[in-house]
Amino acid sequence: MRNPTTLITGIGSLVTNDPGQGAGPLGLLTDAAVVLDGDTVAWVGPAADAPAADVRFDAEGRALLPGFVDSHAHLVFAGDRTAEFNARMSGQSYTAGGIRTTVAATRAATDAELDANLARFVREALRQGTTTIECKSGYGLTVADEARALRIAAQYTPETTYLGAHVVAPEYADDPAAYVDLVTGEMLDACAPHARWVDVFCEKGAFDGDQARAVLTAGIERGLTPRVHANQLTYGPGVQLAVELGAASADHCTHLTDEDVAALAGSGTVATLLPGAEFSTRAQYPDARRLLDAGAVVALSTDCNPGSSFTSSMAFCIAVAVREMGMTPDEAVWAATAGGAHALRRGDVGVVGVGARADLLLLDAPSHVHLAYRPGVPLTAAVWRSGVREV
């Protein structure tokens, strides 16, 4: 049986991210139409030339773009850290807890509670236009808790990332080497079947360059592809390691030497910037302009997590990146869609082209520029994911 086709017409401004399709790097088309056939895009072009379809949707002159691709999120957890945020923003020092608060709450939660929490966040992101979302483990830090986090995440996204090396588990505080052995051994064995990616927090206070290399190499040997939390809080070896090991992405990239920037620019490793983290910790933003001018591929992502960046809003990240990080609105929108797809090595999302997955965001605005121009305003008019109207 044939799928019913849907014609979306009257698109005032269409971001395709295909320069062959329209103007500039965003491949912008005006007065455009798109035809969806099942879960894929079947036709893109001028509205006047559009073929007939079973269902017709009039965009009434508004802007349509690919659904956001959020390539960095930590969504399998329980509890929250309101008190910690409140103390930090009130100028008080907050010593208790931190990530261990979330680890304790996550371990104590039932599978059903973690599942329901994750479902809520995936839905929350979808309502804001995110149609692809990556999801990391990293709040269990035992073999069983890391494996169940990935098992639950895999029900919601194929982009699951094993992050047993988020921090050293509290039980191993006095013997981090033994924890690395666990992460590269028994825990990896339990987690690899549920994961596509392997990640490590390469940072002072988490894992050093040698430990990070051991974690990533072990993951690669099990068929996982690396991505790295690198150079967030200070300079370090993370970015160089990511490039050397062919990681899909080096994430945060807040503190970079000229050598780090050159290494990213000359590599297939995407620089993923996470402005929600700097916003929520009152820290210095990464310099997107410097990376772009050097020729690096830049992605924007939320880093959604209960500690340092509790936002699921890609539109918010776009607005901050434009205001604070030297990106143009076009660059930021590209980074939040096609950039995220590059960071996940996906050719079927982050674009609107024939054969792409039918993941689309219709804005209550005439242009994608409004995502930065109207910060904090809910602009989602409609969302299609795999051809299904979800919002």
Ligand SMILES: [Zn+2]
């Ligand atoms: Zn992160």
